[in-house]
Amino acid sequence: MPHPKADAAREWLLPISGNGHKASRAKYTLSLSRFKCRIYWIGLSRRVGQPVQEAAMDRPDVAPKSSEADLIDVNEIRDHQIEIYGLGRADEPYTIYYDETNNIRRLHVRADGLNEAEPKCFVIGGVAHRGAPRSLNLEELRGLLRIQKTAREIKLEHIAKGDFLSLLKSRTLETFLQWLLDQGLYVHYSVLDPLYWSIVDIVDSILTEHGDPHLYMMNWRLKNALYAILRHDLPDTVSLFQRYSYPDVGRARRGAFVAELRERLEAREQLLEHFDFMMLKGVLQIADKLESLPYLEDETPNVLIDGFGPFFVNRICLFKNSTHVLDVEEVIKSYIGDQKFVDNGRAVEIHRFAQSHDEAGIQISDVVAGLLGKFFTMIQQHDLDELRDTREALTSQQAKNLALLSELLDRALDENKAFAHYVLSLDDQRNAGYFLDG
Numbered sequence: 001m002p003h004p005k006a007d008a009a010r011e012w013l014l015p016i017s018g019n020g021h022k023a024s025r026a027k028y029t030l031s032l033s034r035f036k037c038r039i040y041w042i043g044l045s046r047r048v049g050q051p052v053q054e055a056a057m058d059r060p061d062v063a064p065k066s067s068e069a070d071l072i073d074v075n076e077i078r079d080h081q082i083e084i085y086g087l088g089r090a091d092e093p094y095t096i097y098y099d100e101t102n103n104i105r106r107l108h109v110r111a112d113g114l115n116e117a118e119p120k121c122f123v124i125g126g127v128a129h130r131g132a133p134r135s136l137n138l139e140e141l142r143g144l145l146r147i148q149k150t151a152r153e154i155k156l157e158h159i160a161k162g163d164f165l166s167l168l169k170s171r172t173l174e175t176f177l178q179w180l181l182d183q184g185l186y187v188h189y190s191v192l193d194p195l196y197w198s199i200v201d202i203v204d205s206i207l208t209e210h211g212d213p214h215l216y217m218m219n220w221r222l223k224n225a226l227y228a229i230l231r232h233d234l235p236d237t238v239s240l241f242q243r244y245s246y247p248d249v250g251r252a253r254r255g256a257f258v259a260e261l262r263e264r265l266e267a268r269e270q271l272l273e274h275f276d277f278m279m280l281k282g283v284l285q286i287a288d289k290l291e292s293l294p295y296l297e298d299e300t301p302n303v304l305i306d307g308f309g310p311f312f313v314n315r316i317c318l319f320k321n322s323t324h325v326l327d328v329e330e331v332i333k334s335y336i337g338d339q340k341f342v343d344n345g346r347a348v349e350i351h352r353f354a355q356s357h358d359e360a361g362i363q364i365s366d367v368v369a370g371l372l373g374k375f376f377t378m379i380q381q382h383d384l385d386e387l388r389d390t391r392e393a394l395t396s397q398q399a400k401n402l403a404l405l406s407e408l409l410d411r412a413l414d415e416n417k418a419f420a421h422y423v424l425s426l427d428d429q430r431n432a433g434y435f436l437d438g
Contacts (some may be wrong), residue, residue, distance in 0.1 A: 051153075066344040072339045074317040076347065081318060087418040094145045094416075096128040096188060097361030098312070100226050101373035106329055107194050107305040110273035116194075118234070121376035121424075125189035126365025127180065128419065133323060136183070144175050153356055154363040156370035164374040165390065168398035176367060177404035186412040187368055190375050190421035195234075196227050197423055198304035201247060202261070203283070204295035210286050222283055224426040225276040226261075229268045234258055236264075245301035249293065257296075258287045309335030316341065316351050318418055324351035327362045371405070376424070381434045387435050406436040 011043035082090055102120040110114075138154070147158055167173055180187070195290075200223045207215050207222075230237045240246070240260060249257045261283045269277050287293065300306070312332055316324050320343055326332070333353050341348045356362040379387070394402065412419045422429060 007265050018159065020310060026066045070339055071278045072317065073314060074320045074341055074343050077314060077317040078320060079234075081418075087318070087416075089416040090318050090418045091321055092130070092133070092416065094128045094130055094319060095133045095360070095361070096315070096319060096322050096324050097126040097359070098124055098315075098324065098326045098334075099126050099365035099369040100256070100308075100327070101126050101369045102377070103236055103308060103329065104194070104305075106303070106307060107198065109238060109246065109302040109304065111242070113235070113238050116120065119194035121373060121380055122194060123189055123369050123373040123376065124308075124315065125187070125369035125372050127185040127189075127361060127368055128188050128322075129185055133325070133361075136360040136364065138363065141179055141364070144179060145172055154367065156367045159367060164371075164378045165398065167371060167374060168401045169395065170401070171397065173371075173401050174397070174404065177401060177408060180364075180368075180408055181301075181404070181411070185364070186415050186419060187372075188412060188419040189369070189372050189409045190315060190423075191372065192311070192423040193376075193380055193425065193428065194305055195231055196223075196425050196428075198247075199227055199230055202226060202293075202297040205295040206283055206287045206290065207313075208294055209290045209292055215283065218279060220426055221276055222280055225272050225280045227425045228271050228427065229264050229280075230272055232268055240264075241302070241304075247296050247304070248299040248301040249296040251292065251297060254290075254293055254296070255288065258284055258293075276411070307331070307335065312336060313339065315421075315429075320348065320350065322350065325359060325361055326351060326353050327356050327359075327365070328353045375405075376428075376432065379428050379435065380424075382431075383429050384427075384434065387431055390437055391438065402436065 018031045078090065100123065102122045104119060104122070107114065107116055107119055142154065145154065145159060147154055151158060153421055156167075157420055159172045161165040201221045203219060204228055207219055233246075239255075244253055244257050262281070265277070265280060265284065272280070305327065309332055312326065316336075325337075336351070341350070354362060356366065382390070409420070424432070
């Protein structure tokens with residue numbers, strides 16, 4: 001059963017982000033990064049996209065729940081996002097193409113550690129344009145990129161290989177990014193740091209159970225601080241998770257788990273600003289007195305992430321007036337295939353899956369998603385001082401490509417700020433903004 005405070009404290013009205021299982025929700029945050037000081041909506045837990053099961057058999061215009069598919073009311077997922085965070089242009093009709101990168105499908109804790117030792121940022125991304133599907137002139141792009149005729153489709157590896165900084169050295173990447181600008185295409189993306197996603201329910205549990213609205217306004221800084229001390233020594237954090245079958249800590253072990261978090265906070269105080277250290281210390285002291293940590297009880301032991309399907313569902317629901325064209329990834333295809341989307345009771349078919357070699361937009365999206373995945377993973381793996389040194393050492397070609405990427409991201413946000421979605425710590429958001437804008 002959902003925790004009795006879940007709807008009031010965790011759903012729409014309060015800016016909390018996390019990853020539990022118990023109730024449908026979406027969460028957001030005000031990014032303090034230098035992404036042009038815009039509001040970025042952030043969150044989306046595994047609860048988003050959970051089926052909305054309504055009795056609709058007595059209405060002929062309502063798609064009934066069948067044994068083969070679960071109903072998802074697109075408006076229940078999107079309306080609060082649009083109202084609270086001013087995403088009104090999500091109603092505009094676009095054609096949106098998707099690919100993905102770093103999809104580990106599942107993150108769980110094993111006896112020998114994480115099934116993915118160092119999870120990289122997962123990105124759903126690609127390109128979009130206004131209106132109905134149109135020709136994207138792939139042959140022109142292949143010619144500009146000098147793609148060999150034997151290559152069946154365009155992929156990132158045909159443009160450049162290596163990490164993000166290596167990609168920035170490529171003149172072919174410059175040609176590709178400039179072509180996107182010239183074609184009037186918009187970049188869209190949803191990025192997730194799997195480790196951050198796996199940790200933030202600790203803070204959500206405490207704030208939800210405690211119920212002080214003033215602390216809710218600090219949730220982003222609290223999560224940022226907790227993430228900083230736990231990712232500082234990932235093997236130690238994994239060992240902690242193993243001992244407590246995280247996220248299924250349970251009531252009996254709650255006190256010991258919180259005590260171990262406090263020990264790590266005290267030992268790593270130097271990682272935090274004093275204010276953040278004291279705030280997190282106080283919240284962990286509050287946790288000692290609580291009767292429950294609701295999102296750390298009755299969970300599936302050792303499963304940190306059980307799939308990325310809800311992210312796709314959220315994008316489809318948010319842009320309900322658009323056409324969504326997704327690359328065939330069998331797990332995602334199966335997940336979405338188990339859902340039936342309804343809009344005001346009527347079934348809607350606004351997405352389709354396509355093979356990348358048959359769909360120009362997906363091929364272009366492969367490059368975009370791969371590039372952004374490498375960018376955000378670089379941000380995730382380095383601190384601000386390291387990123388500052390790296391940026392100052394960029395060659396002229398690297399700086400030119402970075403400026404083109406920044407222009408594409410800014411232009412997309414000028415068109416529709418719902419094109420960008422983050423589940424990242426505040427530090428990583430700030431660092432990404434710094435690296436793009438200087």
